[in-house]
Amino acid sequence: MATTELPPERHAMGVSMKRKEDPRLIQGRGRFLDDIVLPNMLYLALVHSPYPHARIVKIDKTAALASPGVKAVLTGEDLVAAGLGWIPTFHGYDKQMVLAVGKALFQYQEVAGVVATSREAAFDAVELVEVEYEPLEPVVDPFDAMSDTTLVREDRENKTNHIYHWEVGKREETDAALAGAEVHIKERVYFQRCHPAPLETCGSISDMNPATGRLTLYLTSQAPHAHRTVVSLVTGIPEDKIHVISPDIGGGFGNKVPVYPGYVVGTVASVVLGVPVKWVETRTENLTTTGFARDYHMDVEIGATREGQVTALKVKTVADHGAFDAAADPTKYPAGLFGICTGSYDFPIAFTELDAYFTNKAPGGVAYRCSFRVTEASYAIERGMDLLARELAMDPAELRLKNFVKKEQFPYPSPLGFVYDSGDYHMTLQKALDKIGYPELRRLQAEKRARGELMGIGISTFTEVVGAGPSKHFDIMGIKMFDSAEIRIHPTGSGIVRTGTRHQGQGHETTWAQIVAEELGLDPQNILVEEGDTDTAPYGLGTYASRSTPVAGAAIALASRRIREKAKKIAAHLMEAAEDDVEWVDYKFQLKGVPGKVVTMKEIAFAAYTNPVPGSEPGLEATFYYDPPNLTFPYGAYIAVVEIDRDTGETHVKRFLAIDDCGTVINPMIVEGQIHGGLTEGYAIAFMQEIAYDSGGNHLNTNFTDYLVPTALETPKWETDSTCTPSPHHPIGAKGVGESPNVGSPAAFVNAVMDALSPLGVKNIDMPLTREKVWRAIRESKA
Amino acid sequence: MKISVTVNGEAYERDVEPRTLLAYFLRDTLGLTGTHVGCDSSSCGCCVVMLDGEKAVKSCTMFAVMADGHEIATVEGLRQDGKLHPLQQAFWDNHGLQCGYCTPGMMMTSVVLLKNNPAPSEAEIREAISGNLCRCTGYQNIVKSVQQAAAELSAEPAAEPVAS
Numbered sequence: 012m013a014t015t016e017l018p019p020e021r022h023a024m025g026v027s028m029k030r031k032e033d034p035r036l037i038q039g040r041g042r043f044l045d046d047i048v049l050p051n052m053l054y055l056a057l058v059h060s061p062y063p064h065a066r067i068v069k070i071d072k073t074a075a076l077a078s079p080g081v082k083a084v085l086t087g088e089d090l091v092a093a094g095l096g097w098i099p100t101f102h103g104y105d106k107q108m109v110l111a112v113g114k115a116l117f118q119y120q121e122v123a124g125v126v127a128t129s130r131e132a133a134f135d136a137v138e139l140v141e142v143e144y145e146p147l148e149p150v151v152d153p154f155d156a157m158s159d160t161t162l163v164r165e166d167r168e169n170k171t172n173h174i175y176h177w178e179v180g181k182r183e184e185t186d187a188a189l190a191g192a193e194v195h196i197k198e199r200v201y202f203q204r205c206h207p208a209p210l211e212t213c214g215s216i217s218d219m220n221p222a223t224g225r226l227t228l229y230l231t232s233q234a235p236h237a238h239r240t241v242v243s244l245v246t247g248i249p250e251d252k253i254h255v256i257s258p259d260i261g262g263g264f265g266n267k268v269p270v271y272p273g274y275v276v277g278t279v280a281s282v283v284l285g286v287p288v289k290w291v292e293t294r295t296e297n298l299t300t301t302g303f304a305r306d307y308h309m310d311v312e313i314g315a316t317r318e319g320q321v322t323a324l325k326v327k328t329v330a331d332h333g334a335f336d337a338a339a340d341p342t343k344y345p346a347g348l349f350g351i352c353t354g355s356y357d358f359p360i361a362f363t364e365l366d367a368y369f370t371n372k373a374p375g376g377v378a379y380r381c382s383f384r385v386t387e388a389s390y391a392i393e394r395g396m397d398l399l400a401r402e403l404a405m406d407p408a409e410l411r412l413k414n415f416v417k418k419e420q421f422p423y424p425s426p427l428g429f430v431y432d433s434g435d436y437h438m439t440l441q442k443a444l445d446k447i448g449y450p451e452l453r454r455l456q457a458e459k460r461a462r463g464e465l466m467g468i469g470i471s472t473f474t475e476v477v478g479a480g481p482s483k484h485f486d487i488m489g490i491k492m493f494d495s496a497e498i499r500i501h502p503t504g505s506g507i508v509r510t511g512t513r514h515q516g517q518g519h520e521t522t523w524a525q526i527v528a529e530e531l532g533l534d535p536q537n538i539l540v541e542e543g544d545t546d547t548a549p550y551g552l553g554t555y556a557s558r559s560t561p562v563a564g565a566a567i568a569l570a571s572r573r574i575r576e577k578a579k580k581i582a583a584h585l586m587e588a589a590e591d592d593v594e595w596v597d598y599k600f601q602l603k604g605v606p607g608k609v610v611t612m613k614e615i616a617f618a619a620y621t622n623p624v625p626g627s628e629p630g631l632e633a634t635f636y637y638d639p640p641n642l643t644f645p646y647g648a649y650i651a652v653v654e655i656d657r658d659t660g661e662t663h664v665k666r667f668l669a670i671d672d673c674g675t676v677i678n679p680m681i682v683e684g685q686i687h688g689g690l691t692e693g694y695a696i697a698f699m700q701e702i703a704y705d706s707g708g709n710h711l712n713t714n715f716t717d718y719l720v721p722t723a724l725e726t727p728k729w730e731t732d733s734t735c736t737p738s739p740h741h742p743i744g745a746k747g748v749g750e751s752p753n754v755g756s757p758a759a760f761v762n763a764v765m766d767a768l769s770p771l772g773v774k775n776i777d778m779p780l781t782r783e784k785v786w787r788a789i790r791e792s793k794a
Numbered sequence: 795m796k797i798s799v800t801v802n803g804e805a806y807e808r809d810v811e812p813r814t815l816l817a818y819f820l821r822d823t824l825g826l827t828g829t830h831v832g833c834d835s836s837s838c839g840c841c842v843v844m845l846d847g848e849k850a851v852k853s854c855t856m857f858a859v860m861a862d863g864h865e866i867a868t869v870e871g872l873r874q875d876g877k878l879h880p881l882q883q884a885f886w887d888n889h890g891l892q893c894g895y896c897t898p899g900m901m902m903t904s905v906v907l908l909k910n911n912p913a914p915s916e917a918e919i920r921e922a923i924s925g926n927l928c929r930c931t932g933y934q935n936i937v938k939s940v941q942q943a944a945a946e947l948s949a950e951p952a953a954e955p956v957a958s
Contacts, residue, residue: 039828261895
């Protein structure tokens with residue numbers, strides 16, 4: 012058998028193969044949503060409420076309808092008449108107005124839609140829609156919302172702003188353990204409302220073809236199949252008549268998971284008018300109406316012995332959900348995976364509870380580069396451990412090493428109900444301490460302190476929980492959170508992989524090909540990866556919550572192995588040997604004990620179509636729907652070193668070291684890139700980004716001059732390294748990585764700043780740690 | 795209004811509304827969708843193009859009529875003679891992009907930087923691209939990419955990168 016030897020670096024996982032998606036993106040040949048133009052396409056622009064809370068007295072469309080190029084003006088009442096006034100929110104607990112009906116519930120809420128022949132004509136006419144409002148008192152603070160003096164949601168049966176209570180763990184035992192603890196800390200930390208703000212905003216093109224009755228929906232969607240099903244359930248259009256296409260996506264970070272009013276209004280307009288309708292958000296619409304994240308007020312309590320052994324953890328949270336309960340969480344997890352708040356530490360007992368409230372603010376609660384509230388939980392525990400270290404006058408690294416779950420304890424059942432798959436937390440933190448020269452840094456810090464300089468060292472040793480998830484526990488609106496892969500190998504040994512996920516920069520077109528190459532010994536350059544088209548891709552729940560590699564990545568490996576099983580039969584047929592006498596060695600099938608006698612996958616592929624095994628099916632393809640047996644638990648040890656200017660309050664990040672353990676790595680270059688990006692978003696959250704409202708409910712961060720995204724100037728230089736503890740239950744041992752750096756880094760930054768300010772007695776400042784806040788804290792301190 | 799503009803070496807005459815922004819003229823009128831729009835407030839730099847072979851401009855902050863009689867270079871014009879521009883190659887080699895939305899603007903800003911300063915320091919690169927936001931990469935690999943392209947371009951001084 013002739014073989015074509017491919018160099019091994021073209022096969023294997025673990026290689027920094029350059030990305031296959033890049034050639035089109037570096038040449039301006041990507042196809043993003045707004046690049047798509049269809050014949051006779053109309054444009055939708057939305058009218059927004061200037062008030063955070065106001066009755067809508069009257070909407071006059073006359074002038075707008077008379078404006079040049081205007082084809083339709085739609086209001087909430089029109090949508091109610093069409094049966095689409097309200098849509099279910101992500102997990103189905105609540106419903107959300109598409110366009111305001113009766114009253115507007117937050118500033119910038121969508122009130123009407125104008126459809127016109129051009130983007131400009133639509134925006135011109137938006138100015139001509141006359142809406143008469145009667146302003147009402149807004150509820151801005153969730154703690155004020157508790158009194159129910161003003162109701163945000165008069166439409167609901169329960170006349171209260173309280174949405175739900177959620178708890179997990181043992182309340183009484185935890186309270187008793189805390190009361191009896193030798194050492195006890197309690198602090199309120201606030202994880203501020205922020206926004207993922209991908210550079211490409213959200214958008215849609217709805218194309219209802221009246222001749223076929225088929226709706227083609229181009230969406231900036233991280234979850235195209237889920238969106239197809241939701242559209243079908245909400246509109247009653249049969250699912251086979253809906254075709255969702257998610258083109259190249261200019262960043263998502265959780266922002267492109269929910270269904271937004273613009274998509275719905277555009278679709279109604281297309282159905283009514285029989286032509287395609289495009290809607291593309293402005294940056295202001297993106298920041299003010301779609302998918303905020305976080306907004307958790309967390310009371311963290313830890314009990315410990317005098318020697319620093321933790322004995323109990325309690326976290327009590329007040330969550331601000333805005334005007335609708337649109338948080339993006341799996342159905343059974345209204346507060347997401349917040350139960351990961353015991354982190355990397357072996358707490359004998361723990362309890363956490365959360366109460367969510369409506370306010371007159373935009374809805375959301377998306378998992379912003381985060382697996383369902385894991386970032387909030389990690390922030391709470393990592394800040395808490397530092398506060399405990401301070402209370403004990405103990406080094407924060409030493410406290411962590413003393414309390415880590417030990418490697419021999421895995422699989423580790425946590426007191427709040429997870430079973431951690433694998434980890435070696437001591438090894439990873441020790442590597443970080445060694446690499447950054449921790450004792451030397453502490454010595455330097457002591458010297459600087461003696462001179463009155465403010466230098467701080469902050470540690471965060473987080474554990475994430477990702478890869479949602481096992482169907483027993485995880486669903487979204489009833490749909491189980493499996494994912495899928497379909498692989499077809501063509502006669503000449505190239506192939507195509509399709510999955511239910513949709514990348515937004517994560518590099519699936521490369522890494523998926525590498526998994527197939529590893530499993531089948533084919534050239535990854537000739538394995539095409541296609542995602543985002545619901546007509547061709549198998550059903551899956553999409554890309555968010557670091558679930559692509561843990562779930563779809565597993566499906567790809569297992570579909571490949573199905574192909575390999577069939578290939579083995581073909582190999583035996585070609586070698587005229589019994590199947591048992593054939594083995595997979597070094598990316599080829601070999602006759603047992605005869606090293607020179609091999610058949611390559613390329614030869615097998617050709618035979619599958621030209622010389623199939625008599626009596627068996629021709630062809631070489633497989634599909635696998637993967638229901639993960641457990642979640643995966645990537646973790647890391649991060650160390651930040653900062654210096655603070657006493658006079659200006661400015662923080663300079665001098666060093667930042669991230670040691671990540673995401674299990675098996677498919678492409679180290681891509682993993683490093685994910686970590687760089689996530690750390691930068693973590694830096695942004697720690698120091699710059701906040702969606703704030705004034706006491707009157709006015710949104711204060713409506714564009715990039717007020718919502719601060721770091722530039723190359725502020726962004727620190729990142730030092731990265733890794734340890735590798737494979738996941739024992741994942742087919743290739745991978746755990747997922749895209750979100751770890753954003754989950755783990757905010758606490759490292761804040762811990763570093765608080766460490767720097769500790770001589771002044773400053774214990775906590777809530778993010779973002781702006782110059783002004785730090786300067787005020789220094790000024791108000793006793794020093 | 796009628797305007798005459800040269801884009802990537804090709805001359806165009808088109809009628810435009812006076813209020814049409816250059817970014818939308820390039821995208822909607824000429825179909826050059828490599829130039830992106832990301833913020834509406836001149837903050838993000840996704841729309842940067844090169845004006846008259848010497849200036850990086852945010853095309854969302856310039857009216858199409860202001861480009862009358864001028865030469866514009868966009869990302870689509872970077873590849874010459876079937877060969878990627880050294881910046882394109884460097885972004886690919888160094889994982890200088892993830893979602894790719896900021897990439898065209900980032901590269902056009904860098905083209906102008908390297909014209910004016912063929913051997914920029916890291917600080918100069920960071921300063922030059924500080925009007926271009928990226929949400930994915932953390933800039934580190936973008937800086938590396940620009941450094942590689944700078945080395946490449948100064949090794950081959952004959953290669954004139956962009957038709958102007």
